[in-house]
Amino acid sequence: MEHVLKFGMTLLCFSISILTAKFIGRHHYFSFLTFRQGRYGSIDGLRGFLAISVLFHHFIVTWHWKVNGKWERPPEDYYQNYGKVGVAIFFAITGFLFISKILKDGGKIDWIEFYESRIFRIYPLYIFVIFIVTIVVFSSNLKLEVSLNELIKAYTQWLTFRPGGIINNFLDTKLVIAGVDWTLQYEWLFYILLPIITIAIVRLGRFGGLFLFAVCVYLFNKPMQIHSIDTSLLIFFAVGGLSAYLNRRYQIPNSIIRSKWVSSLTALAIAFAIFRPITFDSIHILMISLFFIPIVLGNDLFGVFSLKSSILLGEISYSIYLLHGIVIYLSFSVFNIAILKNISFQQYLLFMPVICVAVILLSALTFISIEKPCIEFGRKYPISRMLRAIAIKVRKLRSGKN
Numbered sequence: 001m002e003h004v005l006k007f008g009m010t011l012l013c014f015s016i017s018i019l020t021a022k023f024i025g026r027h028h029y030f031s032f033l034t035f036r037q038g039r040y041g042s043i044d045g046l047r048g049f050l051a052i053s054v055l056f057h058h059f060i061v062t063w064h065w066k067v068n069g070k071w072e073r074p075p076e077d078y079y080q081n082y083g084k085v086g087v088a089i090f091f092a093i094t095g096f097l098f099i100s101k102i103l104k105d106g107g108k109i110d111w112i113e114f115y116e117s118r119i120f121r122i123y124p125l126y127i128f129v130i131f132i133v134t135i136v137v138f139s140s141n142l143k144l145e146v147s148l149n150e151l152i153k154a155y156t157q158w159l160t161f162r163p164g165g166i167i168n169n170f171l172d173t174k175l176v177i178a179g180v181d182w183t184l185q186y187e188w189l190f191y192i193l194l195p196i197i198t199i200a201i202v203r204l205g206r207f208g209g210l211f212l213f214a215v216c217v218y219l220f221n222k223p224m225q226i227h228s229i230d231t232s233l234l235i236f237f238a239v240g241g242l243s244a245y246l247n248r249r250y251q252i253p254n255s256i257i258r259s260k261w262v263s264s265l266t267a268l269a270i271a272f273a274i275f276r277p278i279t280f281d282s283i284h285i286l287m288i289s290l291f292f293i294p295i296v297l298g299n300d301l302f303g304v305f306s307l308k309s310s311i312l313l314g315e316i317s318y319s320i321y322l323l324h325g326i327v328i329y330l331s332f333s334v335f336n337i338a339i340l341k342n343i344s345f346q347q348y349l350l351f352m353p354v355i356c357v358a359v360i361l362l363s364a365l366t367f368i369s370i371e372k373p374c375i376e377f378g379r380k381y382p383i384s385r386m387l388r389a390i391a392i393k394v395r396k397l398r399s400g401k402n
Contacts, residue, residue, distance in 0.1 A: 007078055009349045010056050013356045017052055020360045021309035029368050033311055042295045043093055045305030048313020050086040051320035055328075055359060056352070057083025058178040062328050063348050066340040071175060077277045084279050085270075085288060087183055088236045090321075092292050094190055095240025096247075099201070102194075103248050107202035111195060112384045118191055120378025122184065122318075125370050129177060129322050130158050136326075136334065137170040145169040161185035163228045172333070178325030182228070189229060190237055209245060213238050220285075232280070239289050243296040250297065257298040266294045266301055312364075319363030319371060327359050 024030065060079040065071045073080050101109070144151070145168050154173075157165035161184040167173045174181070200208035216238035223232035256262065269290040276284050300306040313320070331337050331351070340348060 003076070005346065006076060006349065009352055010053075010078075010082070013056070013353050014049065014052065016353050017048070017313060017356050017360055018307065018309045020357050021048070021312045024360070024364045025308055025312045030312055030315070030364075033308060033315065040097075040296070041311065042298060042300045042305045043096070044314040045300065045307065045310035046089070046295055046314065047093065047317035048310060048315075048320065049305075050089050051317040051324070052313070052356065053082040053086035054180065054321060055324040055356065057086070058180075058325055059328060059352055059355060061178070062332060063340060063345060065175075066332060071179075078274050081274045081276065081279060085273050088233075088280070088285075088288055089292055090183065091186060091190075091233065091236035092240035092243065092288070094187060095237035096243045096296055097240075098190070098194060099197075099241040099244035100247065102198050102201055103244060107198045109194075109198065110384070112387065113381050114194075115191065116381055116383045117378050118188075120374050122187070124374035125319060125322055125366060126181075126184070128366065128370055129326065130155070132326055133158075133173060133176045134167065136176050136329070137167045137173060140170060141168065161188065172329075176326060176329045177322065178328065180321060180325055185228065186233060186237075206245075209241065213242060235285060236288075239285070239292060242289075243293050246293060247296050252297050254298060257294065258300060258303075260302070262294055262299050263302045266291055266299050313360070316360070316363040316367040316371075319366045320359055323363055323366065324355075324359045327355060327362065331355065331358075 025033070057074070057079055060074045060076065061071060061083075064074055146154075151168065154165050154167045157163070158167075158181070161181050163182070165173060197212060200212055202208075204211065216234045219231035220235040223230060225231075269287050273284060273287040273291060276287065278284060295301070295305070304310060332340060338348070338351065
């Protein structure tokens with residue numbers, strides 16, 4: 001009965017999140033979602049649920065941290081997997097989207113513009129998050145406890161998504177955001193490797209794709225720790241890449257891929273992945289893949305991922321992912337809306353819907369005020385245009401001297 005309550009609360013929160021997004025979607029700022037074309041609808045609708053799943057994970061981890069004094073794996077397998085599976089599918093989405101782009105464009109990518117767009121997509125909100133973390137850190141102690149060099153080193157670690165980053169000897173620095181920045185290191189590793197991946201796929205064709213997939217399988221079976229990178233996690237980018245090939249090769253009619261039978265199998269796969277006690281073994285990865293591939297091919301899980309409210313949640317999912325830790329930390333470590341040692345776990349669960357709504361509202365605000373304007377500015381490629389203008393001027397000066 002206790003587990004029914006614990007898991008049932010997450011289902012309730014998913015429903016409340018959809019209703020909150022439906023309310024937000026009435027605002028004219030999100031009217032563009034109705035007319036947007038050329039996107040992967042089911043994937044867009046999936047992202048928000050992944051970010052909220054990670055929120056569930058850290059919400060429960062926070063309870064055990066506050067009560068037992070340790071930031072560690074929650075005892076409930078499903079709360080552990082909400083976080084792990086959510087991140088794994090985020091990696092698969094990244095692999096799918098960019099391998100799809102390579103296959104579509106034939107490798108003709110302006111890499112300067114590509115990296116510029118990634119910077120404007122990821123860093124503005126991330127810098128805002130670092131600013132909030134800084135306020136939390138120095139509000140607890142205005143005195144500088146470390147040297148200037150150590151302070152610069154800490155911020156450098158934050159800006160490069162590396163471990164550490166303890167600001168001014170504030171040991172909870174990373175916990176302010178629930179430590180979610182570690183995944184951005186993997187995202188940027190994938191971006192850095194993309195030119196090599198492109199060469200392999202374009203010049204070697206299917207053999208190149210199979211070779212890259214085989215390398216990821218090998219690194220999964222024989223994992224290595226390279227600095228803070230665990231090579232076994234690269235398998236999820238490979239699953240996304242494989243999905244891109246399948247999506248390009250097989251066009252399944254909506255009447256089949258969106259049928260109740262396929263949706264039922266997809267739901268069973270993700271349920272198995274959520275409740276499996278062993279995380280990230282071969283069977284777990286297979287179940288995650290069996291969930292993800294039908295979504296890529298067009299399944300929308302009984303229509304849930306096609307809802308406008310689900311797509312809106314997907315649109316603000318980056319904000320949900322980066323900001324949920326801050327909301328949880330401020331709630332229970334700064335403002336102390338409840339002293340967790342003085343209440344039961346069941347009472348604590350009642351805060352979950354409140355936290356979800358607060359995170360979604362805040363994320364909608366930061367998307368409108370930070371993410372969207374910076375993404376649109378980045379699409380003008382100001383850095384690329386400036387570099388090209390400088391190059392043209394240099395060539396003219398050289399030709400004039402000659």
